Amino acid sequence: MTDDQLSATFASLADPTRRAILARLALGEATVNELAEPFDMSLPAISRHLKVLEGAGLISRSRTAQWRPCRLEAGPLRDVANWVEHYRRFWDASFDRMADYLKELQAPKGDPDDRKN
Structure with missing residues (x-):
């Protein structure tokens, strides 16, 4: 194509x-x-x-x-779907990284005294 x-x-x-x-x-x-x-x-x-x-x-x-x-x-619709698929994978990976980051932000923090060591 x-x-x-x-x-x-x-x-x-x-x-x-x-x-x-x-x-x-x-x-x-x-x-x-x-x-x-x-x-x-x-x-x-x-x-x-x-x-x-x-x-x-x-x-x-x-x-x-x-x-x-x-x-x-x-056929041309399949070609468009294939073209868009590349970008879908990009966005999926970006959303996965964002989800991991949000989980990290929401994780309970330990006792402040534990962080001194």
């Missing part, structure tokens, strides 16, 4: 309408009309969203007679 592909995927995911379309396609194939139903926008506007998703490789469209179903292509 190239950085440009990752950028295209993130740009596509930046829009809530496109994320909702992907969520619907995760349930199975759908036509443009079916995808447009929950939105208060024109079919050409939905088609523009679909072109962005298709350009990023997140969906594909096939042709069966006059029916053009859209389907989710999860």
Whole structure:
């Protein structure tokens, strides 16, 4: 995966309408009309969203007679998940260190006389 592909995927995911379309396609194939139903926008506007998703490789469209179903292509999402995983490990390690530090701060202190020795 190239950085440009990752950028295209993130740009596509930046829009809530496109994320909702992907969520619907995760349930199975759908036509443009079916995808447009929950939105208060024109079919050409939905088609523009679909072109962005298709350009990023997140969906594909096939042709069966006059029916053009859209389907989710999860490969780019897997690539994003792999990219984010690196940073998740970083944050997990940071939170583990912070938890250890907080435990150290909350540990009961010994008798002040014990600390003199």
